[in-house]
Amino acid sequence: MPTRIVVTLEPSSPGALPPPHTGPGVAAAVLAALDRRRPDLAARFHDAAPPKPYTLTPLLDERDQPPRAGSATVRFELGLLVDELFAPVYEALLTEQVWRVGRTAYRPLAVEAQATASYAALAAQATPATEVGFRLITPMGFSTAKEEGARRQRPLPQPEWVFRALAARWHAFAPPGGALDLPSSLGRAVEEHLEVVDCELRIAEHLVKPKVLPVRGCVGTIRYGLADAGQVPADAQAALDLLATFATYAGLGDRTTIGMGHATRLPGKRPGGAARAR
Structure with a gap:
């Protein structure tokens, strides 16, 4: 069941900004969150041959740009392409208390499955x-x-x-x-x-x-x-x-x-x- 999970964050230190390119940092943070709860799942994400069963965005603000001093919100999105991944991945994201991207620490504000549709529904x-x-x-x-x-x-x-x-x-x-x-x-x-x-x-x-x-x-x-x-x-x-x-x-x-x-x-x-x- 293809799903997009949106994780909304706020910096632990007001005004703190990540580096301009956060793709590798978000990927590392998500794999670390999975590894703390489901090492087998983290290994599956890391070791899977292309095409892999998930996608990730870097940190983005409300204008879909890298976070800046005036950004109102910060988020990353994770796409899942296999039904069995949703429950363990969502749980790992939901229970993570601190997200570190580069040297910037973030507190989670929301973890939401904002788009979900079965393959059959998409085809229909x-x-x-x-x-x-x-x-x-x-x-x-x-x-x-x-x-x-x-x-x-x-x-x-x-x-x-x-x-x-x-x-x-x-x-x-x-x-x-x-x-x-x-x-x-x-x-x-x-x-x-x-x-x-x-x-x-x-x-x-x-x-x-x-x-x-x-x-x-x-x-x-x-x-x-x-x-x-x-x-x-x-x-x-x-x-x-x-x-x-x-x-x-x-x-x-x-x-x-x-x-x-x-x-x-x-x-x-x-x-x-x-x-x-x-």
Whole structure:
């Protein structure tokens, strides 16, 4: 059951601020909280091969920016993609009394499951869409593999890369069989019809490991549309809608467990051009 848990915090010392990049710090703090109560679960989070069953954001304020002196609230969000993880993870987060990110200590104000939907419910709610879009809140990008030469970052959210990765995560965690299987027509729709139709993007840096140079990714907004949508089967259009909603739980791109690829969905379009609010 995909779930997003939001942990709202306040600094133990008024006015204290964390470092500008908190992705690794939040990841370390969450793993430490799990390790204190469920070492087996902490090991599962740490050792799981990609795609991992969870996502994390860095610390964000009410404007979805790194905390600053004038921030009213501070939070991080944890996405879970496996049903059995919710109860033990939620309990660990709920009972943690102090969160340390870098040298800054925080007191928890609230731990809330703000978005929960079963895989079956997500699939049942999907309807054909000819356009989908995202607001990229934290930098989103893809890394080249070791066999592709020098390790490089691909920061542009190309539609094929984005939806291949989302489909892989759906296949990895959705219960197999029946209505939850993505249609075979989706692959061709993504590879041969999906294109960028609008974007307002900029390149931003994201720290993934202390004492290592940050990587780059895109933040901003992007919309994808189906070229010659009339040739795309309705089941593929519905699967596109489904994966766009799933992205709010699963994240976009690489390194989603250390704060990259946190996104929300923009209103889309159904066949005929009507906007569909989300």
